[in-house]
Amino acid sequence: MRQNTQMKFIHPILTLLATLLAAMAIAGCETQTTAVPVENREPYVGSAYDLANVDVPPRVVSQARPKYPIAFRKAGMRGLAVVEFIVDENGHTRNLVARKATDVAFAEAAKIALSQWVFLPAKKGGAIVACRMQVPMVFSITED
Numbered sequence: 015m016r017q018n019t020q021m022k023f024i025h026p027i028l029t030l031l032a033t034l035l036a037a038m039a040i041a042g043c044e045t046q047t048t049a050v051p052v053e054n055r056e057p058y059v060g061s062a063y064d065l066a067n068v069d070v071p072p073r074v075v076s077q078a079r080p081k082y083p084i085a086f087r088k089a090g091m092r093g094l095a096v097v098e099f100i101v102d103e104n105g106h107t108r109n110l111v112a113r114k115a116t117d118v119a120f121a122e123a124a125k126i127a128l129s130q131w132v133f134l135p136a137k138k139g140g141a142i143v144a145c146r147m148q149v150p151m152v153f154s155i156t157e158d
Contacts (some may be wrong), residue, residue: 095124
């Protein structure tokens with residue numbers, strides 16, 4: 015009986031500790047991660063416009079959800095990854111680079127998901143152009 019009472023007391027403390035660690039990690043997410051290619055696409059070699067300089071921005075046609083890193087899901091930890099990439103003239107993502115992340119695992123999961131996204135490409139002056147943009151991905155445990 016005494017051990018059961020101790021477990022009831024320890025579980026909320028562990029939950030609180032995990033929440034505090036996640037909050038501290040999110041607050042300190044200014045860490046840049048090193049870019050690692052997520053698939054065998056060739057790097058984009060053309061010029062790309064910044065999102066603010068196109069007439070029609072890229073529009074998502076299909077998107078994949080990132081896989082929540084298992085260890086963080088089990089711990090109930092939240093995360094953030096901000097990924098910069100180029101949407102090329104064919105609507106594919108290229109040159110994915112994590113600009114901010116609470117952990118490398120969140121950055122990699124976000125890059126893998128974004129590598130599968132497909133867009134209608136941007137337009138400038140009526141012509142289809144490549145465009146550089148950023149997407150933040152928030153990892154939080156929700157009931158689906």
